[in-house]
Each structure stands twice: as C-alpha cells, then as structure tokens.
Amino acid sequence: MFSFAHRKNIRASLWLLLVLLLLTVAISWFIQRQSLRYSALAFDAQINELEHSLGLCLRDNEELLLGAKGLYQASQTVEREEFHNYINSLDVAHRYPGMQSLGYSKWIAQNEVAALTQNIRDQGVPQFSIFPQGERQYYSTIIYVESFSQDNTPSVGFDLFSEPVHRDAITAAVEIGQARLSGKVKLVQAQQQAKYADSFLYLPIFKKGVPTNTAAQRWEALEGFVYAAFNTRDLLAELLPQRNLQIEFSLYAGRAADKSRSLFESPQINENLFTPAHHKYVQLELYGQPWLLYAESNAEFEQQHTSHLPVITLLVGIFIDCLLCAIFYGLVTQRQRALLLAKSMTEDARVINAQLKHSQDRFELALESSGMGIWSLRFSDNNMQWDASMCALFGLTDNNSLTTYESFLALVHREDTQRVFMEIAQAIEGKKGYDTEYRILWPDHQIRHLASRAKIIYEGGEAVSMIGTCWDISERKRLDKVKTEFVSTVSHELRTPLTAITGALGLMIGGNLFELPEKAKNVLDIAYKNAQRLKLLINDLLDMDKLLAGKLEFHCEPQPLMPLVERAVIENRAYADQMQVRYQIVPASVAPRVDVEDIRVLQIMANFLSNAAKFSKPDSDVIISLTCVEGYARISVSDTGVGLDEESKSHIFEKFYQVDSSDTRNKGGTGLGLAITKEIVERMNGRVGFTSVLGEGSTFYAEFPIVH
Numbered sequence: 001m002f003s004f005a006h007r008k009n010i011r012a013s014l015w016l017l018l019v020l021l022l023l024t025v026a027i028s029w030f031i032q033r034q035s036l037r038y039s040a041l042a043f044d045a046q047i048n049e050l051e052h053s054l055g056l057c058l059r060d061n062e063e064l065l066l067g068a069k070g071l072y073q074a075s076q077t078v079e080r081e082e083f084h085n086y087i088n089s090l091d092v093a094h095r096y097p098g099m100q101s102l103g104y105s106k107w108i109a110q111n112e113v114a115a116l117t118q119n120i121r122d123q124g125v126p127q128f129s130i131f132p133q134g135e136r137q138y139y140s141t142i143i144y145v146e147s148f149s150q151d152n153t154p155s156v157g158f159d160l161f162s163e164p165v166h167r168d169a170i171t172a173a174v175e176i177g178q179a180r181l182s183g184k185v186k187l188v189q190a191q192q193q194a195k196y197a198d199s200f201l202y203l204p205i206f207k208k209g210v211p212t213n214t215a216a217q218r219w220e221a222l223e224g225f226v227y228a229a230f231n232t233r234d235l236l237a238e239l240l241p242q243r244n245l246q247i248e249f250s251l252y253a254g255r256a257a258d259k260s261r262s263l264f265e266s267p268q269i270n271e272n273l274f275t276p277a278h279h280k281y282v283q284l285e286l287y288g289q290p291w292l293l294y295a296e297s298n299a300e301f302e303q304q305h306t307s308h309l310p311v312i313t314l315l316v317g318i319f320i321d322c323l324l325c326a327i328f329y330g331l332v333t334q335r336q337r338a339l340l341l342a343k344s345m346t347e348d349a350r351v352i353n354a355q356l357k358h359s360q361d362r363f364e365l366a367l368e369s370s371g372m373g374i375w376s377l378r379f380s381d382n383n384m385q386w387d388a389s390m391c392a393l394f395g396l397t398d399n400n401s402l403t404t405y406e407s408f409l410a411l412v413h414r415e416d417t418q419r420v421f422m423e424i425a426q427a428i429e430g431k432k433g434y435d436t437e438y439r440i441l442w443p444d445h446q447i448r449h450l451a452s453r454a455k456i457i458y459e460g461g462e463a464v465s466m467i468g469t470c471w472d473i474s475e476r477k478r479l480d481k482v483k484t485e486f487v488s489t490v491s492h493e494l495r496t497p498l499t500a501i502t503g504a505l506g507l508m509i510g511g512n513l514f515e516l517p518e519k520a521k522n523v524l525d526i527a528y529k530n531a532q533r534l535k536l537l538i539n540d541l542l543d544m545d546k547l548l549a550g551k552l553e554f555h556c557e558p559q560p561l562m563p564l565v566e567r568a569v570i571e572n573r574a575y576a577d578q579m580q581v582r583y584q585i586v587p588a589s590v591a592p593r594v595d596v597e598d599i600r601v602l603q604i605m606a607n608f609l610s611n612a613a614k615f616s617k618p619d620s621d622v623i624i625s626l627t628c629v630e631g632y633a634r635i636s637v638s639d640t641g642v643g644l645d646e647e648s649k650s651h652i653f654e655k656f657y658q659v660d661s662s663d664t665r666n667k668g669g670t671g672l673g674l675a676i677t678k679e680i681v682e683r684m685n686g687r688v689g690f691t692s693v694l695g696e697g698s699t700f701y702a703e704f705p706i707v708h
C-alpha cells in the first residue's frame with residue numbers, strides 16, 4: 001500500500017516538475033522576447049539618431065545656402081569678390097563637414113549665352129565659356145565657385161542643367177521652390193579622384209518683385225541657384241565620432257542597395273564575425289532625394305543590449321523548480337505518512353476504546369453487583385462527584401444536594417465527622433493512606449456503616465483531587481456485634497461453672513478431701529490443667545470482648561515503669577520455672593515515668609513473658625530491659641527461641657492468629673494474647689512492635705510516652 005502511494009507521489013511530483021519547467025521556459029522566453037524588443041527599440045533609436053543627424057547636417061547646408069541667397073536677393077548683382085568674402089566669413093571648411101564647394105550658377109536661356117559669356121570675360125575671366133558645348137534651350141552655368149578642397153574645384157562655366165542628375169535636382173528645386181538634393185553625382189573635372197563631392201544641394205533664387213506662387217511663375221522668375229557640393233563620406237566621417245553610434249551602416253543614393261551609388265560604408269560593415277542581432281533597411285527622404293540606409297547592430301551594441309536575464313531566469317528557474325518539486329514530494333510523503341499513522345492510530349484508538357468500553361462495562365457490572373460506589377473530590381473548589389451507587393449507599397435518590405465536601409460531611413454521623421475530616425486531611429498531606437469506616441445517617445434516620453478507601457491524584461507534584469470507593473458494611477457490623485455478644489454471653493455463662501469445676505478439681509488433687517489412688521490423681525490432674533486452659537481462654541475472650549465493646553475502662557496514672565517490670569517478672573517466674581527458662585532483667589540506666597494503669601502493664605508483660613518462655617528452649621535466658629527511645633519508654637522481652645517466619649510476621653497481632661506448627665499447638669494458647677496486648681497498649685497511647693529472626697529468637701516490645 002505504501003509503495004503504491006509512494007509511486008503516486010513520485011508521479012505527482014514529476015507532473016508538478018513538468019508544469020513548473022514549462023512555466024519557467026515560458027517566463028524565460030517572455031523575458032527573452034521583451035529584451036529583444038527593447039534592444040530592437042534601442043536599435044531603431046540609433047537609426048533615428050543617424051537619420052536625425054544627417055537631416056541636421058543638411059539643414060545646416062540649406063541655411064548656408066539661404067544666407068547666400070539672401071546676399072543675392074539683397075543686392076541683385078553680386079560680384080565675384082563679394083561672394084568670395086561672404087563664403088570666407090562663414091569658415092565653411094571647419095563648420096560644415098564634408099563640404100567641398102559652394103557656388104552660384106546662373107539660369108539663362110539660349111539667347112542670353114553670348115551676353116553672359118561676354119559679361120564674365122569682362123569681369124576678369126577671359127577664358128570663360130559655357131560647357132559642354134552645344135545648343136540647349138536653358139543653361140544653369142556656374143558663375144562663381146568657392147572650393148574647400150583643391151581636388152574638387154568644379155569648373156566655372158559648366159552647365160549643370162546639361163547633366164541628368166543635376167538637372168533632376170534643379171528641376172525639383174524650382175518645381176517646389178525649395179532646396180533639393182541631387183542624386184549621386186561625379187564632378188566633371190575630378191572623375192579620377194578618390195574624393196569628390198557626390199551630392200549637391202540646390203536652392204533656387206528668383207528675380208525680385210516677380211510672383212513665384214506656382215511652378216510656372218517660378219520657372220519664369222528663376223534667376224539662378226546657389227548650391228553646396230559635399231562629400232557624404234567626409235560628412236559622416238566627421239559626424240559619426242560625435243554621435244558615438246553603435247551601428248554599422250551603408251548609405252545608398254536612390255531606393256536600391258546599388259554599389260555604384262553607394263555614398264557611405266562603415267569600415268566594419270563587412271567585418272562582422274557574427275550574425276548581428278538586428279539589421280534593417282530604411283528608406284530616407286532628404287530634401288526630395290531618396291536614400292537607402294542599411295544598418296546592423298555592432299559588437300558594442302550587442303554587448304550593451306544583450307541581456308543574460310533569460311538564461312539566468314531559466315537556470316535559476318530550473319533550480320527552484322527542482323527544489324519546489326523536492327519539497328512537494330517531501331510534504332506529500334510526510335502527509336501520506338501522517339495519514340497512515342493517523343489511520344493506524346485511529347484503528348488502535350478504536351480497538352482501545354472497544355477494550356475500554358468492554359472493561360468499563362465489566363467494571364460497572366462488578367461495581368453494580370458489589371454495590372460499591374465511586375466518588376471524587378476536587379480540592380480547588382471542594383467539588384464532590386458521586387455516582388448513582390454512592391447515592392444509593394447514602395439512601396439518596398439523586399446527588400443534586402451532594403456537590404461539596406461539606407455536604408458529604410453533613411451526612412456522616414456526628415460522632416465520626418471529626419475523625420473522617422482528620423483522616424481525609426492526613427491523606428491529603430500524604431501522612432496516611434485513606435482507609436476508614438464511618439457511620440452515616442440516612443434521611444429516615446437509619447444508621448448505616450460504610451467503609452471507604454481513596455487515593456490522592458497529583459499533578460505536577462501537587463495534590464489536586466481524591467478518588468475513592470465506598471461500600472456498605474452495616475451487615476458485617478451487625479454480624480460482628482452478634483458474634484461478640486454471643487462470645488460474651490457464652491464466656492460469662494461458662495466462667496462461673498468453670499470456676500467451680502477448677503476449684504473442686506484443685507481440692508481433690510490437693511488431697512484435702514480424700515486420698516486418691518495414683519491413677520485417678522493423674523486423670524484429675526489432666527482435667528484440672530485443661531480446665532485452667534479453658535479459664536484462660538475465656539478470660540482472654542472476655543477481655544477482648546470488653547476491649548472491642550469499649551467497656552474496658554483504663555485508670556491511668558503517671559508512675560515509674562521499672563517497678564512494674566520487676567513485679568511482672570516476679571509474678572511470672574513460676575511459669576518460667578515450669579518452662580525451665582530464666583528471666584534476666586537488664587539493670588536500667590533510665591527510670592522513666594509513664595501514664596499507665598499498672599494492672600494493664602502487668603497483663604502486657606505477662607503475655608510477652610509467657611510467650612518468650614513458651615517458645616524458648618529449656619535452660620535459656622529471657623532478657624528483659626527498659627530503655628528510652630525518642631520520648632518513649634520501651635520495655636523489651638527478648639528470647640533465643642524459635643523466632644518467626646516472614647509470613648507470620650505480618651499476622652502476628654491479628655486475633656486468634658497462631659503460627660501454624662504442631663510445636664505451637666503443643667504449647668497451647670488462644671492466639672488472642674498479642675491482639676489484646678496491642679489493643680491495651682494503644683488505648684494507653686503506646687505502641688507495640690517486635691523483631692524476630694527465624695530459629696534465632698524474637699524481641700517483643702511495648703512503648704509508652706514518657707511523662708515528666
């Protein structure tokens with residue numbers, strides 16, 4: 001069962017791992033996509049930056065041309081010298097990157113060629129002529145040129161309108177009346193040079209005071225052009241370091257990536273050793289001229305914008321997934337175990353409950369049939385709990401009125417209340433176990449005798465409650481009483497005739513009446529001895545009866561104990577002689593006084609001494625001593641006789657108990673002597689005790705509180 005659950009757990013854990021891994025991959029993919037998106041945006045921003053910078057450069061060029069146009073429009077005729085001074089003042093070479101030359105071309109019709117040629121020659125350019133030669137309807141002939149690169153000085157007199165690339169740009173500029181950019185051109189006089197202006201920006205100049213609202217009006221009012229010739233490669237070469245762009249790119253004039261029309265190529269564009277993350281073709285429109293830009297991200301860009309987050313996410317995610325999966329597996333397995341344990345515990349509990357129920361039923365049955373009641377007392381609030389049997393024992397129908405300790409004490413017989421209270425208090429203090437008998441009064445004033453035993457419940461070393469049993473002993477008490485009364489009656493009735501018999505037998509054996517034959521004397525002797533024994537037994541029985549009935553009165557008075565001891569020894573010496581033992585009194589170093597009745601002490605001593613003599617070997621000593629022990633005066637009687645075995649020791653003070661040996665029976669006795677002795681000693685506030693070793697002898701002692 002467990003291995004099935006185990007397999008199920010593994011399967012569930014693997015499923016969880018799979019789901020988590022998929023989730024991790026999805027998150028990592030999403031992050032990857034986002035980071036690519038951001039880097040694509042950054043790449044676009046780079047292209048925008050480039051485009052913007054190019055636009056700004058061209059706008060600078062346009063503004064330069066607008067300045068030149070202003071010069072023309074201010075004075076209508078600008079001399080070569082003025083143009084030269086104006087351009088020089090602008091510091092073009094430094095402020096306008098890539099600028100090759102700035103010039104002015106005059107727009108003339110066929111019929112104005114001769115006059116213009118003459119005019120220019122008159123201005124100090126004797127070799128001036130318009131080229132390429134040939135008759136054309138209109139010309140845009142260069143009149144002034146300010147060059148910033150020797151190699152690229154365009155020729156004065158060149159008809160820009162004769163060349164298609166220039167013509168397109170010139171036409172577009174007039175058509176919309178604004179600056180227009182040419183396509184890629186080759187300067188006519190510098191075709192073999194490595195460096196040359198490849199783009200021209202044209203700005204048309206119109207005659208003053210003539211309307212220029214429509215294209216036709218502008219063609220009509222056209223005066224000429226100021227133009228800027230620049231080299232895109234140089235322009236970018238100066239521009240790029242300022243921008244610090246992280247892209248490599250190629251720039252083409254026109255809409256196609258035509259090598260022959262390439263304007264610029266980054267040095268590393270073909271050197272990339274890796275496939276760039278981003279590359280793009282962008283169509284630019286600058287002053288009416290379409291340019292194609294091809295850009296790709298460079299190593300620096302890649303390094304800056306490549307995020308390791310997706311890989312890190314993936315790896316960390318996989319690690320966490322495995323961890324979670326392991327934790328899940330652990331938890332599920334733990335839970336499984338806990339469930340199994342709980343199940344088995346539940347099963348155990350069920351069995352235990354069933355057993356408990358069974359034993360409780362048996363217990364209740366036993367209680368019911370024994371008539372025993374159970375009670376408990378909680379000390380914290382004096383609360384008392386009784387079961388139904390307890391109520392019955394107290395003659396009650398319910399226990400509603402019995403909720404406190406006081407309500408219980410109220411039911412105990414007045415004469416026993418104080419004792420019961422003390423016994424319970426002593427039990428709580430741990431001084432004595434609670435095992436007692438008391439009388440109670442039923443509601444109908446009937447007196448009942450109950451016996452009760454209880455034990456104290458401790459929590460954390462503190463007594464918290466008491467639980468006990470109680471049963472009715474009224475019947476036993478009644479029988480005891482009947483028995484005692486019977487014994488008492490019989491004893492009294494027997495004693496009087498027995499005294500007469502003993503007296504008569506004594507007279508006959510003493511030969512006072514007549515001389516007896518020897519045989520008859522022996523028989524009478526036996527009869528006399530047995531009559532004596534019977535008398536002793538009856539006396540003991542009567543004593544016991546009186547003691548139990550509380551009829552034996554004690555007349556105690558303080559007196560020294562030693563004289564009583566000595567008197568007892570003297571009185572019992574005849575018996576010692578008969579048993580052939582010697583009583584030896586140990587001289588006492590103390591002379592204690594005790595509060596006792598002398599006759600009772602003599603009775604106690606007679607019992608101890610006769611027992612010692614009876615159970616000693618002939619010709620042995622019985623030692624009698626008087627000592628003081630912890631405020632008590634102790635009389636000890638030691639013999640070296642048979643001693644007591646362990647079994648006998650625990651019963652020795654019980655009524656009618658005799659050690660079961662033929663030897664004891666031979667020695668006679670009633671088995672009441674020690675029981676009576678104990679009762680008498682205790683009535684005089686004393687204690688009895690003994691020590692004994694089987695086969696070696698015994699010491700019996702009685703102690704009485706010393707009085708001063």
Ligand code: ADP
Pocket residue numbers: 607611612615639641642643644652657658659664668669670671672673674675698
């Ligand atoms: P009994 O009249 O039989 O002596 P006791 O009550 O005086 O009655 O003694 C009870 C029993 O205790 C005796 O029968 C005997 O077996 C035992 N016993 C009493 N004293 C001694 C003793 N000194 N040595 C051995 N056994 C003793």
